[in-house]
Amino acid sequence: VPCKDRRLKQRSRFYGMEKTRSLLILYATETGNALDAAERLGREAERRGCPVRILSLDEFDPARSTSTLPSEKFVIFVVSTTGQGDTPNHMKAFWTFLLQRSLGRQWLENTRYAVFGLGDSGYQKYNFVAKKLDKRLADLGGIAIIEKGLGDDQHPSGYEGTLDPWMSSLWAMLYNENPLLFPKGVNISVSDMKMLHPPKVEITYLDSHEVYPQSLAEIDLKSFEKEIVTSQSMLFGKRSSDKSKPDCFLKMVKNHLISRPGCGKDVRHFEFEALSSTISYEVGDVVEILPGQNPEAMDAFIKRCNLNPESYIIVKHRNKDDFLEDGVTNVPINLKRFIELTMDIASASPRRYFFEVMSFFASAEHEKERLEYFASPEGRDDLYQYNQKERRTVLEVLEDFPSVNMPFEWLVQLVPPLKSRAFSISSSVLVHPNQVHLTVSIVSWTTPFKRKRSGLCSSWLASLDPNQRVCIPAWFHKGALPAPEPSLPLILVGPGTGCAPFRGFVEERALMESKAVPTSPILFFFGCRNEQNDFLYKDFWALHSQQGKVLSEEKGGGFYVAFSRDQPQKVYVQHKMREQSAKVWDLLSKGAAVYVAGSSNNMPSDVLAAFEDIVAEEGGVSREAAVRWLRMLEKGGKYHVEAWA
């Protein structure tokens, strides 16, 4: 035993030395942006000769962090804030660990740390996770190398607008701490940065005589499910959780326009039926849908990249730690289907590193120069104008730089992954067995250069014909709106498509009532632009507002609608709430729960302010007391907000 002990000590001393000359980068991501930022930091550090280790916070085992984190000399945290100030899932265990009292005020006294946050200043709890992490690390004795950086989605260049200058200061400060970290100096110019790491994945091409799989309309569900699981685990390796297998496949059975044709808004009511296993969800839940891709765009991409659509491939991660040896990833998959299921070629804009890698593979000098400029800090704003602002797609970018011949390994790594999109469910499965309904605004807009753009998933759904059998992979999960008990009085605020979850609430409660289950009233504030154009589900609300029904005045509830553009001044849901303040207060004092849903601009905070006014006035208390009261309501699980962009 003593001998083993000594060996351990020697090893840890060795690690200790290593750790003073390397950076540990820990990230927590929900959508992958924080990983991008962490990798960018890592690349820039390595180019300056500084060894780095990049780990997701969930790979950084909290059970062992008691010893590991304090033994690190330099740690950079890159963390996203999600939803309403929430911690990314992968960070939850670490955060709980970090909050333990027993860690003490000197726990991190030997560690220098820096925090970079990714957030959106459009949300109330802007970069909340980065701020609380920074504070906690300091409370535990850690010393910040540099003031925390706060990346903002609202910045014209996104989070990178802050990351670039922050990173330059970080290198300078770290150099002061320990010049040995940067054997190549801290000021590396773009032309010196011509160091390309090998791509993270390796692709094996197989001669296969299998016929190309059927179209999504014909494919059998078992093969389709296998293809989804295989392609996701090939692309994401360890990061692909057991979630890659869809909960079920849906078939669209109804595609109805519910706004007035030609009114400038295109809102649809979609109904789906399960093709595979039965559907199971509660009202207020969310369904995620993996969108199909445009066949012409796929063909153009395959042609542009000189790929053979018939070939079969196996994608493996070079880093064995990322690779899942589970028999799923060794199954060859058709190349075209792999692209279709994993690579967003015709909707998302590529990130900056894509341009940098393109510059390596450009054979025309002028293209190479332009790409290098785009990838440099000086070119950041021009790249933003060209790329993000115009929502240039991967396909368009590749077509703009025809001399670039990027190997498929790089494309697999760098084309933004095709993401499933989440929608609030607008039905009750008790009322529509084996069905799920959605209320979707079809997103489209024009860029500054007058190019027409549309949301990938919503416009794909709108293009589907219910007479065709297209299999739609779907995952169900909880959102921010828990299903209420029938006996709970409700105050619902849902302008626009924010009414979606509440259609489910109302129809389910009506069903309960018809079964003689005791139910409490619902007070619903709806808002839209014009009575004639986008008064969604007008007849449905009218039906349930009839005498004695769930939304009726007699029952203590009500349905109020704000038409924002039917008169010179804007009238919003919060105006209607103030008009009905006595009723709102009455229900609140009877223990009602509040649910707010809809677009994430200013609506949720304006609505909260209206509640604060109402509680102060009707309750006869100060505004501060009203604010505290509503905070308690939220803490007690009775104030819920589901907001979307």
Ligand code: 2AM
């Ligand atoms: P507007 O487009 O006329 O400004 C659904 O989108 C409805 O929500 C529209 O009537 C829209 O009005 C309204 N809306 C926009 N901003 C809002 C806010 N801050 N609070 C409440 N409703 C808002």
